[in-house]
Amino acid sequence: MFLIQFETLDSTAACLFGLINGDEVFTTMNALSSDETIIYPFSLFYFYSFIILFIFGVANLFIAIIDNTYRRIKEVGDRDTKALCQYEIKRINIVWQRRIGV
Numbered sequence: 001m002f003l004i005q006f007e008t009l010d011s012t013a014a015c016l017f018g019l020i021n022g023d024e025v026f027t028t029m030n031a032l033s034s035d036e037t038i039i040y041p042f043s044l045f046y047f048y049s050f051i052i053l054f055i056f057g058v059a060n061l062f063i064a065i066i067d068n069t070y071r072r073i074k075e076v077g078d079r080d081t082k083a084l085c086q087y088e089i090k091r092i093n094i095v096w097q098r099r100i101g102v
Contacts, residue, residue: 019047020054 005015
């Protein structure tokens with residue numbers, strides 16, 4: 001009735017990790033489909049919801065990391081750009097004042 005992959009907590013965690021990575025999806029679903037019991041629709045629902053939730057979770061985490069890094073780089077870049085612009089304006093004013101003779 002039970003698959004070997006789900007006998008212990010360790011093997012279940014390893015199987016679910018493989019399912020997230022897409023390694024054992026066909027093998028696991030094929031093994032479950034051979035067991036024609038009432039559990040099959042519930043196992044399909046559990047597997048697909050598990051995979052979808054973790055894929056969305058990992059994708060959102062990745063997007064959040066990229067977004068946070070982008071904002072930090074942009075803040076540093078804006079500060080450096082303002083400082084550089086102010087330095088260039090002062091330099092241009094000094095050169096301009098020397099040419100005019102002020």
